[in-house]
Amino acid sequence: MTEKKSSKLIGYWMSEKKSQKLNWTEFGNICRKYGFDLVKLDLSRPLEEQGPFTIIVHKLTDIIVLAIKGDAKACAMMCNVESYIKDHPEVSIIDPLDNVHKLLDRYQAYSIIHNSDLEEAGVFTPSFVELTSSDYKENCETLRLAGVDFPFVCKPSVSHGSSSAHEMAVIFNENGVKDCHLPCVAQSFINHNALLYKIYMVGDEYFVVERPSLKNFYPSDREAIFFHSHDVSKADSTSSLSILDPSDMTLSTPRPDPAKVQRIVYTLRKVLGMSLLGIDIIIENGSGRYGIIDINEYPGYDGYPDFFDSLMKCILETINHHSYTARKTDLSSTEFCLPLMKPTIKSKISDIMSPGNGDQDDSGFDTGDSSDEKKKRDLSVGSLTASKRSSTAASECRNSHETSKFT
Numbered sequence: 342m343t344e345k346k347s348s349k350l351i352g353y354w355m356s357e358k359k360s361q362k363l364n365w366t367e368f369g370n371i372c373r374k375y376g377f378d379l380v381k382l383d384l385s386r387p388l389e390e391q392g393p394f395t396i397i398v399h400k401l402t403d404i405i406v407l408a409i410k411g412d413a414k415a416c417a418m419m420c421n422v423e424s425y426i427k428d429h430p431e432v433s434i435i436d437p438l439d440n441v442h443k444l445l446d447r448y449q450a451y452s453i454i455h456n457s458d459l460e461e462a463g464v465f466t467p468s469f470v471e472l473t474s475s476d477y478k479e480n481c482e483t484l485r486l487a488g489v490d491f492p493f494v495c496k497p498s499v500s501h502g503s504s505s506a507h508e509m510a511v512i513f514n515e516n517g518v519k520d521c522h523l524p525c526v527a528q529s530f531i532n533h534n535a536l537l538y539k540i541y542m543v544g545d546e547y548f549v550v551e552r553p554s555l556k557n558f559y560p561s562d563r564e565a566i567f568f569h570s571h572d573v574s575k576a577d578s579t580s581s582l583s584i585l586d587p588s589d590m591t592l593s594t595p596r597p598d599p600a601k602v603q604r605i606v607y608t609l610r611k612v613l614g615m616s617l618l619g620i621d622i623i624i625e626n627g628s629g630r631y632g633i634i635d636i637n638e639y640p641g642y643d644g645y646p647d648f649f650d651s652l653m654k655c656i657l658e659t660i661n662h663h664s665y666t667a668r669k670t671d672l673s674s675t676e677f678c679l680p681l682m683k684p685t686i687k688s689k690i691s692d693i694m695s696p697g698n699g700d701q702d703d704s705g706f707d708t709g710d711s712s713d714e715k716k717k718r719d720l721s722v723g724s725l726t727a728s729k730r731s732s733t734a735a736s737e738c739r740n741s742h743e744t745s746k747f748t
């Protein structure tokens with residue numbers, strides 16, 4: 342006997358590669374406990390025929406980037422999604438396409454972080470500038486004027502959607518500027534003893550995982566070093582680029598201060614109006630300053646405890662809040678209009694520590710060796726008031742003759 346379909350539908354879409362990383366059948370069982378059915382969207386058929394949806398959860402970055410490059414099939418898919426969203430303002434979206442769009446361009450993403458008030462909390466964005474000229478002398482001048490010094494990391498301007506978005510280089514001198522693949526964002530290299538901290542945010546919850554990173558580098562006349570980010574900072578990465586020089590072995594890196602991490606999460610969730618974020622931070626040698634070097638939309642959450650439980654809570658919060666904001670008049674801002682609840686740490690251990698409490702080991706921090714013992718946290722209810730305006734992917738398909746950064 343086929344199971345009776347619930348009237349409440351959660352529609353989701355992500356690439357086949359991404360969907361294979363988790364057991365979405367298991368998540369479907371969790372959804373049913375809350376009275377929802379989980380349906381994978383078929384982007385080749387009108388969403389109108391597959392709904393009505395209460396909420397849509399997606400990682401459409403691959404399709405959006407293809408659509409912006411003018412791929413006809415991707416354009417049609419994005420038109421399908423955007424017209425459904427436009428026709429159904431009652432449907433919640435995680436995350437709003439307009440906000441997702443901002444993170445697809447590294448320069449725009451870093452600018453949003455740089456323009457936030459995080460500087461007041463001792464959190465900085467390494468100097469960065471976009472290089473687009475084929476004249477390397479002009480690029481050297483652009484770097485100088487922007488205060489991007491050597492070494493710097495050269496990152497593709499397009500941040501998502503294909504493996505090439507993660508092909509990077511460390512550039513040590515002016516001669517190396519010729520090796521930059523354009524268009525790219527040059528970001529000053531910050532020494533941090535090959536220790537990266539990834540903050541995974543799911544609505545009002547977040548969890549910090551420690552990851553391998555690049556070793557300390559100094560200006561020199563050496564050639565550029567090319568690398569793929571997924572070879573360096575995955576949980577199981579063992580790149581030679583992460584092995585500290587003997588002279589750096591004695592350097593120690595403090596664990597992130599929970600209060601500072603909470604401030605970063607609170608601020609970026611607010612200014613970006615998003616729920617599913619990966620925020621990469623490093624702690625600068627010597628100064629101890631926190632640097633935000635990257636931000637990702639709907640990351641992998643590798644090491645995040647009970648992701649599906651957090652996702653379900655985030656979905657319920659989003660729906661609750663959306664029905665609240667639907668009664669409000671002004672949905673124009675892509676920022677949150679309401680004061681967000683303070684984000685809460687997701688912890689793997691029984692007594693949940695709020696930021697600033699004693700032993701940092703209790704602060705929702707995974708060094709990769711933590712036990713599987715987890716206890717749910719009774720989360721403070723977050724609230725979203727991100728407006729839902731259609732992304733410009735479809736509109737860029739219509740006038741794709743214009744040059745775009747996604748070349």
Ligand SMILES: Nc1ncnc2c1ncn2[C@@H]1O[C@H](COP(=O)(O)OP(=O)(O)OP(=O)(O)O)[C@@H](O)[C@H]1O
Nearest residue numbers: 467494507528529530531554555570574621634635
């Ligand atoms: N400014 C920087 N200073 C020092 N190291 C950096 C800097 N930027 C990046 N790195 C190193 O390069 C790695 C990849 O950088 P980044 O996270 O920007 O790439 P990415 O492709 O966006 O990664 P992902 O999407 O997998 O998070 C980082 O994990 C870190 O090890």
Ligand SMILES: O=P(O)(O)O[C@H]1[C@H](O)[C@H](O)[C@H](OP(=O)(O)O)[C@@H](OP(=O)(O)O)[C@@H]1O
Nearest residue numbers: 359402500501502619637639640641642643
């Ligand atoms: O180690 P993390 O969780 O950061 O790895 C993410 C990565 O940051 C990017 O978000 C990847 O997305 P793309 O940039 O679109 O490739 C994620 O890949 P995905 O297939 O899981 O979306 C990585 O998990």
Ligand SMILES: [Mg+2]
Nearest residue numbers: 570621635636
């Ligand atoms: Mg990163």
